[in-house]
Amino acid sequence: MTYKRRRDYQEWELAAGHSENTRTDRFELLARAEHDIGELTRATESKITKWLANPDWSTATRATYWGHLHSYLVWALKAGMIDKDPMINLPRPKVPKRSPRPASLEAYERIMAAGEQRWQIAVTLARYAGLRASEIARAQREDIDDRQIRVRGKGGRVDVLPTHAEVWKLVAPAPPGQLVLAKSGQAYKPAGISHAFGVYARDLGLPRPLGLHMFRHLYGTRLLMDKDIGGAGANLRITQELMRHASPATTAVYTQVTDEERRRAILAL
Template sequence: MSTEQILAMWRMWQEAQGLSDRTIHERASTVGRLLAFSGVEALGLMPMHILAYCARPGLSGASRATYHESIRAYCAWLVKAELRTDNPALKTPSPKRVKSQPRPVQDAHVSDLVARANRARTQTYILFAALAGLRVHEIAKLHGRDFQGDILTVTGKGGKTAQMPLHPILVEEAFHYPSNEYWFHSYTGEAEHVSAHAVSKAIRDTMRRAGFVGKPHQLRHWYGTTLLAEGADLRIVQTLMRHESPATTAIYTRVDVSQQRSAMARLCLPGSDTIPPLAA
């Protein structure tokens, strides 16, 4: 059985699981790169191949962990499908996933980005990232049927669907787009809608024109941190950001030094207002 046939079988398995196309594609890409890197066929993976791939210099901790998760899923499937009797991923360590802190763009940058957009669709990308917290792959596939008045239905990470109210600016923005088709058609015509990469590139290019280097996801970070800073309840922000756990949302709570000093000023030593001097 060829590598292509085996990967096609794995794809069918994941589709039967109900996994999202994005998850399936990302897993397949990771395993495909691993096999090419290792110079082996689909059934020839050894622990040393996985170790070498995940230990490559320059990878972030998050990337190592994500790649290893995809590889573990593939190897576990090989055993379940009775294509192998052993699971080579079990003989490798799981990379530690370091929790990263949010890095929101500055308030001034948000308005600069809207002003610097060179196309109407790019401006809409930016607005939905900043005022709805959408990820680039969610923006890319916006469709008229996703909107019912001021309610947006969005299918995000892991194929999970949620409904959320829209900011008034976004309700107004929706009037400029079709109600029965994808909003952002591919420029090449090779797909029904623009790719997530194209959305990301458009926003990153606009960031450069605005005089700073950043990533589109920082607009989502701005969305979460600003909601919390303006006093929105943590649980409400969790639902708006579509996080499974409030602990994930909690990292978006920004605490600056002045707030820390203010808190420390309230700290009193019990039983005494002064500390008696002692000889050295």
């Protein structure tokens, strides 16, 4: 992608109102695709199809990548750079109905026992504060004290959450700046931190798939779970606020009703 083409597309994305995070993720993906496929305005349907058929990607990942590629190629078509959209016959991958996928407590404990501080902090921010991977990548020591966490979210949004003792125990001695850095000392991009954690989890021999976001699922699940079976006993409205969702319907996707909770509900009738 030439500098001018990149600049023009960035301006179009900005004019369309897409957030900085969306634009960043999109351009990272386009650069990766162009590295694998070649110049995207010359890519054929068969090359794109083969690239999107990567067996290591989930359907949701393929759907996201399809969307990024399609947006760019539609823009290129409208701008007169290509005569035909090579994805016109390639339908968007159908993502199954979402269901909660919380990480296990055993996985959390193994990561904590492994002793690599950056990943201890990362999974603890997800497990005890519900931070997304992109928010963990942006988290700085200055954002957290013993009372509150300033969460740097999408589009420049900042939320404030209470600090759990487990978070503070790990973060308090950390130096100023980014809390989770690559081995090179550089800050992670959102996609980069997710990939790096996946590699780390596989190297530990943890069950696949295991992503940072699954510890956020664990956070939501444990918030709603009854106190006498190990949860916080929070109601859906409180959980919605703590997970920073606009709708409780979204929160419900991140939570998992246990067999024990189902049994208790039936016996209480």
